[in-house]
Amino acid sequence: MAINAYVTFNGNCRQAVEFYADVYNVEKPEFMTFGQAPPNPEYPLPEEAHDRIMHTRLTINDDVIMFSDTFPGSPYVVGTNVSLVYVSKDEQELRSIFHKLKQGGRISMDIQETFWSKCYGSVKDQFGIEWQVSHEE
Numbered sequence: 001m002a003i004n005a006y007v008t009f010n011g012n013c014r015q016a017v018e019f020y021a022d023v024y025n026v027e028k029p030e031f032m033t034f035g036q037a038p039p040n041p042e043y044p045l046p047e048e049a050h051d052r053i054m055h056t057r058l059t060i061n062d063d064v065i066m067f068s069d070t071f072p073g074s075p076y077v078v079g080t081n082v083s084l085v086y087v088s089k090d091e092q093e094l095r096s097i098f099h100k101l102k103q104g105g106r107i108s109m110d111i112q113e114t115f116w117s118k119c120y121g122s123v124k125d126q127f128g129i130e131w132q133v134s135h136e137e
Contacts, residue, residue, distance in 0.1 A: 004057075004085045006066040006132060010076040013053035013069040020065075021058055029056045034071065038115055048072045055116070083122070083130035091119045094133045101125045101133075 009016055014031060021028055035050035052069035066085060070076045088094050098111045104126030111121030111133065119135035 002064065002087045004064045004066055004087060006068070006083045006085045008076070008081040008083075009053075009067065009069050010081075011052060011069055013056065013067050017053075017056055017058060017067050020060075024058070024060045026058055026060055029058055031056045034069075046072055080130075083132055085132040085134055087134050087136045089136060091135055094119045094121075094135055098123060098133045101131050 017029055017031075031053050032055045033050060034045060034052050034054045037045075037054060039045065049072050052072070053067065055066065055068050057064055057066045086094070086097060095111060098121045102123045102125075106124045108122040108124060108130070109120070111119060114120045117134045117136070120133065122130065122132045124130050
C-alpha cells in the first residue's frame with residue numbers, strides 16, 4: 001500500500017518529467033500516450049490528444065510520483081493540478097476507501113475496472129482534495 005502524488009500538466013508533461021528525471025538523476029521514464037490506449041468507437045480520440053501523456057511515473061528516493069497531461073479541452077488550473085493516489089493490492093479495501101471518500105464529495109470517475117487497473121476510481125472529497133484509488137498487482 002502506498003499514497004503517491006499525481007501531477008497533471010497541460011500538454012507539456014513529457015518535457016517536465018524528462019526535466020525532473022535529469023534533476024533527480026533517476027532512470028528515464030516510460031510514457032503511455034492517449035494514442036496508445038485501446039480505441040473506443042463511441043469516443044473517437046481527437047488528433048490533438050494522440051501524443052499527450054496519459055501516464056508516466058518517476059521513482060525518487062523510493063517515492064513514486066505519477067504524472068499525466070490533461071485531455072484536450074479539460075480544465076487546467078495551476079495549483080489544483082495535484083491529486084493523491086492510494087494504491088493497494090486489496091480490491092475490497094479500495095472499494096471501502098472510495099465509498100468513504102465519496103461521502104459529501106463529488107465523484108470524478110466512479111470505481112470500476114479499466115484497461116490499466118482492475119479497480120480504479122477518482123473522487124474529490126468533502127474537503128476539496130482529489131483522490132484516486134487504484135489496484136496494483
